[in-house]
Amino acid sequence: MLKRAVEADLKSYIKGKDRKIFFLWGPRRSGKTTLLKKLSHSLKVPMFNFDLQSDAEKFAPRREVLEKIVSEHSIILIDEVQNYPESTLALKILHDEYNVKIIATGSSELRQKSGKDFDTLAGRSTESFCLPLSIAEIADNAPVFAYDQKVFEQNLMTNLQIFGAYPEVYLASTHQAKIALLQNIFDTYVLKDIAKIYDLKNQKLAKDILTKIALQLGSEVSVREIANSLQANVSTVANYIEIFIKNYILIPLPSFKTNIRRVVSENRKLFFYDLGIRNILVKDFRETNLRPDKGGVFENFIVSELEKGRKNLHANQNLYFYREYGGREVDLIVEDYYKHYLSVEIKISGKNIKKNIFPLPHTFFTIDTTNYFETIKKIQRIFQGGHRHPD
Helix, strand or coil: CCCCCCHHHHHHHHHCCCCCEEEEECCCCCCHHHHHHHHHHHHCCCEEECCCHHHHHHHCCCHHHHHHHHCCCCEEEEECHHHCCCHHHHHHHHHHHCCCEEEEEECCCCCCCCHHHCCCCCCCEEEEECCCCCHHHHHHHCCCCHHHHHHHHHHHHHHHHHHCCCHHHHHCCCHHHHHHHHHHHHHHHHHHHHHHHHCCCCHHHHHHHHHHHHCCCCCEECHHHHHHHHCCCHHHHHHHHHHHHHCCCEEEECECCCCCCCECCCCEEEEECCHHHHHHHHCCCCCHHHCCCHHHHHHHHHHHHHHHHHHHCCCCEEEEEEEECCCCEEEEEEEECCCCEEEEEECCCCCCCCCCCCCCCCEEEEECCCCHHHHHHHHHHHHHHCCCCCC
């Protein structure tokens, strides 16, 4: 069983005094249920699965119902909490009136389809994330000798760009098994499950929108252009994209705005949390050196790794791209809450590096296929440090 980064957060929560509800968010099949089963076994408490109506009904927001649960368990484990958004009222009562800890996993926002019975749980909850595996998590689970490190890094980069990093896909032994698992994840979660939760009427449109985005890696995405090409309503396309962002399928990268008039961009770039899902959409699992989209794939790989690291480390940073009217561009800008900046150039090779054009004071990094592993670690150490403001 793979050890996950979020396990440190879970351990700290269980042993600590904090009794806020602990939400663990991430897409289905990213390992949340496995973590909850592991906790259920070690803590010797049951796991309530809100995929099952019988389990959800145990959390009716009435004291006589909830008292039966807290009389037996000081820690409550709930899987797929988004399937019963009305449970937020029960969770609020449990938090406010009983000496109990709650760990709940979810693959999407709770508010959807909950109506008047929804409670925001403001001030009563904390959150962490369980996303497709990061390179840091994989490295922690596969220690290698120093003399094998470079080979490990290159093989890891190749495999994750082709098949992504959903745990079961990463652990599958053959290419055919990996592709079959990815197709299953896409069909059952990305299309059917999300469509059910959000009452999406047109699964084909959802797939077509994602395919359009998959073919534009590294480029700005125009919602209007996608809508026109699919003969769809602009607001419908925009709504579908926001749903995929909320459900950890797409990563939005907005344009960085300054007061400098030469900067322009009204569109976002959109990347995939997992390149295996992206490659299912374009039906291409060739080695990256054989592919015309290898530049966009590598850029997506780096952006997704930094985004996963940002969420795993609870870092207070925002990610952007930067483009000027003249066309000059910086692939990635990292901004912290004290307005310190990192400017990141992402290149397949270390040749023909663009001029460092970002106009604000910053630290400059270049990431290519030879230094990606160590450079991501350096940037994430900055994440962990949080660019703390000097006293």
